[in-house]
Amino acid sequence: MAHAEPDNFTIRAMTRADLDRAVEWAAAEGWNPGLDDAGCFHAADPAGFLMGFAGDEPVASISVVRYADTFGFLGLYIVRPEWRGRGFGYRLWQAGMDHLTGRIVGLDGVVAQQANYARSGFALAHRNVRFGGAAQVDAPDDPRIRPVDAALVEAVLAYDRDFFPAARDTFLRCWLKDDARKALAFVEEGAVKGYGVLRACRSGFKIGPLFAEGEREADLLFRALTARAGGAEIFLDLPEPNEAAIRLAARHGLSPVFETARMYRGEAPDLPLSRTYGISTFELG
Template sequence: MTHDAPDGLTIRVMTRHDLDRAIDWAAGEGWNPGLKDAGCFRAADPTGFLVGDLRNEPVAAISAIRYGDTFGFLGLYIVRSDLRGHGLGVSLWQAGMAYLEDRVVGLDGVVAQQANYTRSGFVLAHRNVRFGGMPQVEAPRDERLRIVGPGLIEAVLAYDRPYFPAPREAFLRCWLTPDTRTAIAFVEDGTIKGYGVIRACRNGHKIGPLFAHGRREAEALFQALAARAAGQPVFLDLPEANRAAIGLAADHGLSPVFETARMYRGTRPDLPLAQTYGIGTFELG
């Protein structure tokens, strides 16, 4: 997918090197990406990451991830800071939206851009708030908490399905692989009742996703995951509508540091926000 935009911007699919650069740009914006996010991002949709070149120099990025035939998610929408205000981002936005065709599309937009997204047909669903801090926790000794290995992956994929608007198996198979990430499931009586993932980031660690039947399971998972941060900062991106999640974060000394507007174009997905204690990523949903 390569075409020339009216303003002379050439838009093409990112190479892996381009994606690494875009993630560096995201770090520069203060978004604190994970140390090894790029590989799993590409697994979600290898052709869904677009870069804009101006005179053969990369100047803008966007991700437009196709999840099956019905859902898409926009993220990593960045124009190089010294070139903003010249309409370069609009062309990239249009290319991303065209790639997603007539799917329902979600995004986690910075609050300052909410009005612009509204003009593009997006409607606010809820706020997502990033909580961060230095939780003082020890890993619980609980046999129900199990590291997600090959024997649990299929069950976790099935558990995850209601929490996201479309299947995302390719992404999750990567995200659940122990690398700079650790996935833990809460398994009781042979049934998964929650799971979460923690990953190393430019600053500290992020927990995401964190899904659980209730506060009891979420609390145990949070403690087990946060203990792996070994005293470094921990961040949790949660939907503001889940008051229990806010309570959990506050009880562990985390406080709001950033927020986004979760918005959708098209029919809003019916997701179990009351059991969503942490979303996966602001970039991919």
């Protein structure tokens, strides 16, 4: 996918190395990406990441990941500071939206850009708030908390389908692997009733997703995951409408540090926010 412009601005699908570069830009913006996010991001849709170049210089990025035929998610929308104000970002935006033609599109945008997104047809669904802090917890001694191993993966994939507008098995099979992240499930009477994933970030650790049937299961999963962070800072990106999630974060000493606007172009999916205690990532939904 390449678009030549009179001023030698071109757009192409990112290579894996390009995606690593875009994640570094996200870190420079203060978004605190995970240390090993790029591999799973790329697995979700290898063609879903576009980079803009001024000549040979990479200057802008956007992710436009396609989930099935019905849904896409937009993220990593960055123009390097020294290249802003030249219209490159808007051209890349247009190419990204073309990539998602015919799909409902979601994004988690910084609040300052909400009006711009609205002009492109996006409507606010709710705010997401990032809570952070050094939570000091002991791991719960509860046999219902189990590692997501090969025997549990299929059940966790099935559980996840209630929480996302389309199946995302390729992404999750990577995200749930035990090499760079730690995934735990709450299993009661043979049924998955919640799961969460902990990953190391540039600063501290993020928990995401954190989905659970109720506050009890969410709290046990949160404590089990946080105990594995060794006292480092924990960040949890939660949907503001979920008051139980806010209680959970506050109870463990976390406080708001950042927020985004969850917006959709097209009909907003009916997702169970009351059971969503932590979203997966601001980049991929």
